[in-house]
Amino acid sequence: MTSLPFTLRWGILATGGIATTFTKDLLIDPETRSAGDIRHVIAAAASSTSASRARDFLSSVNAPSSSKAYGSYKELVQDKDVDIVYVATPHSHHYQHTRLALEAGKHVLVEKPITVNAQQCAKLRQLAQEKNKFLMEAVWTRFFPLSREICNLIQNGSLGNIVRVYADFSFWNDVPTEFDTQHRMINPELAGGALLDLGIYSLTWVFMALYHTQQQQEPATAVKKREEPVVSSAVTKYETTGVDQTTTVLLHFPSTGAHGVASTSIQVATTPNPAHASPDAIRIQGTLGDLTVNYAPRPRTYTLIPAGNEKRGQPAPFAYQVVTKHEDIPGGGHGMFWEADECARCIRDGKLESGVCGLEETEVVMRVMDQVRRQGGVVYPEGIESLEFPLGGFGL
Numbered sequence: 001m002t003s004l005p006f007t008l009r010w011g012i013l014a015t016g017g018i019a020t021t022f023t024k025d026l027l028i029d030p031e032t033r034s035a036g037d038i039r040h041v042i043a044a045a046a047s048s049t050s051a052s053r054a055r056d057f058l059s060s061v062n063a064p065s066s067s068k069a070y071g072s073y074k075e076l077v078q079d080k081d082v083d084i085v086y087v088a089t090p091h092s093h094h095y096q097h098t099r100l101a102l103e104a105g106k107h108v109l110v111e112k113p114i115t116v117n118a119q120q121c122a123k124l125r126q127l128a129q130e131k132n133k134f135l136m137e138a139v140w141t142r143f144f145p146l147s148r149e150i151c152n153l154i155q156n157g158s159l160g161n162i163v164r165v166y167a168d169f170s171f172w173n174d175v176p177t178e179f180d181t182q183h184r185m186i187n188p189e190l191a192g193g194a195l196l197d198l199g200i201y202s203l204t205w206v207f208m209a210l211y212h213t214q215q216q217q218e219p220a221t222a223v224k225k226r227e228e229p230v231v232s233s234a235v236t237k238y239e240t241t242g243v244d245q246t247t248t249v250l251l252h253f254p255s256t257g258a259h260g261v262a263s264t265s266i267q268v269a270t271t272p273n274p275a276h277a278s279p280d281a282i283r284i285q286g287t288l289g290d291l292t293v294n295y296a297p298r299p300r301t302y303t304l305i306p307a308g309n310e311k312r313g314q315p316a317p318f319a320y321q322v323v324t325k326h327e328d329i330p331g332g333g334h335g336m337f338w339e340a341d342e343c344a345r346c347i348r349d350g351k352l353e354s355g356v357c358g359l360e361e362t363e364v365v366m367r368v369m370d371q372v373r374r375q376g377g378v379v380y381p382e383g384i385e386s387l388e389f390p391l392g393g394f395g396l
C-alpha cells in the first residue's frame with residue numbers, strides 16, 4: 001500500500017525578489033524531482049505594506065485562489081492553516097520576524113543569514129527548542145543533489161584528506177551606479193555588505209568541506225564536538241555606507257592543519273562577463289585529488305581531477321580519470337525546492353533541525369562572521385544587533 005504524500009502548508013512572509021523565486025519553486029510538482037512523498041501548499045502570503053500587495057504577489061506567482069493575502073505579518077503567523085513560515089525580509093529583520101513566527105507556534109525557514117549575529121541565532125535556536133518547532137536557515141545550496149554528492153565524496157575519503165579549500169562568491173562590478181545607499185546590499189540599517197549576503201556562500205563551501213564533514217562520532221563513545229576554525233580576515237569597506245565591500249576570510253582548522261579561504265566582493269564578480277567562461281568558483285584540494293565546482297550558490301557542475309602522484313596512496317574510486325558531472329535543475333525550477341522538501345520531511349518525521357543544515361553549524365558560521373566584522377570594524381546599528389523583542393520598526 002502506498003501512503004499519501006505529507007502536505008506542508010506554507011505562509012510566505014514578505015513579497016520581494018526571493019519570496020517570488022522561492023514560492024514559484026514551491027508550486028512545482030515534486031514528482032518532477034522524484035519527491036512524491038511530500039507536497040507543498042501556499043496557504044497564505046503577507047506584505048507589511050498592504051493586503052493588496054500580498055494579493056498581487058500571489059497572482060504573480062500563480063498561487064491557487066485559495067491562498068490568503070494579508071496586509072501584516074502578525075495576521076500571517078496567526079493563521080491556523082499555516083504550518084511553516086518562510087521569512088524573506090532583509091537580514092536586519094530576520095531575528096524579529098522569526099521570533100514572531102516561533103512565538104506564534106509556527107515552524108520556520110528563514111533566509112540567509114539566519115540573523116545579524118551569533119547571539120541572535122543562539123536565542124532563536126533555544127526558542128525553537130522550547131516551542132518544539134522546526135527551524136532552519138535557508139542555505140539552499142546545501143540541498144542541491146550535487147552538493148550532497150560532494151559531501152559524500154569527501155566523507156568517504158575519495159579525495160583523501162582535505163588540505164585546502166578556496167571558495168568565492170562575488171557579485172557586482174559597479175555598486176555606485178547599481179545601488180543607491182538605501183539598497184539592502186549596502187545599507188547598514190538592513191545589515192548590508194558582501195559578507196552577510198554573498199560571503200556566506202563562500203563560507204558554506206569551506207564549512208561543507210572542512211566542518212560539516214568532520215567525523216562527529218568517537219568510535220563507540222559519545223558524540224565528539226566538531227572543531228571550530230581559527231579566523232583571520234581582511235575587509236575593505238564601501239566608503240559611502242561603511243559596510244564591507246571586499247572581504248577575505250582565512251579559516252584554519254588546527255587539528256588537521258587544513259585551510260579554507262573564503263572570499264567575497266561587491267566590487268568584482270566571480271563571473272565578470274557571462275560571454276566568457278570563468279574559472280570554477282570553488283576548489284577543494286585533497287591528498288588524492290582536487291574537486292572544483294562551477295558556482296557557489298547554485299552548483300551545477302563539478303570536476304574531479306585525481307592527483308597524479310601515485311605514491312600518495314591508493315587511487316580514489318574514480319581510478320585516475322578526470323570526472324565532470326553536470327546536473328540540470330528539474331521541473332524548470334530555480335533549485336530552492338530541495339530545501340523546502342527537507343523542511344517537509346523533517347516536520348513529517350518530528351525533527352526540530354535538519355541534519356544537512358543544522359543550527360549548531362549555522363551558529364558556528366555566524367560566529368565566524370561576527371569575528372570578521374569585529375576584525376574589519378563593520379558596525380551595524382544597535383537595534384538590529386539586539387536580542388530585544390518585539391522592537392518597533394519591523395512591521396510588528
Ligand SMILES: NC(=O)C1=CN([C@@H]2O[C@H](COP(=O)(O)OP(=O)(O)OC[C@H]3O[C@@H](n4cnc5c(N)ncnc54)[C@H](OP(=O)(O)O)[C@@H]3O)[C@@H](O)[C@H]2O)C=CC1
Pocket residue numbers: 013014015016017018019046047048049053088089090091093111112113138140184190197297394395
Ligand atoms: N537564497 C537566495 O538565493 C537569495 C536569498 N536572499 C535573501 O532573502 C532576503 C530578502 O532579499 P530580497 O528578496 O532580495 O529582498 P527584497 O528587497 O527584494 O525584498 C525584501 C522584502 O522584505 C519586506 N520588507 C519588510 N521590511 C522591509 C524593509 N524595512 N526594507 C525592505 N524590505 C522590507 C518587503 O516585503 P513586504 O513589503 O511585502 O513586506 C520586501 O519586498 C535576504 O535575507 C537575502 O539575503 C536574497 C536573494 C537570493
Ligand SMILES: O=C1OC[C@@H](O)[C@H](O)[C@H]1O
Pocket residue numbers: 197198297
Ligand atoms: O543569496 C543571494 O544569492 C544570489 C544573489 O543574487 C543575492 O544578492 C543573494 O542575496
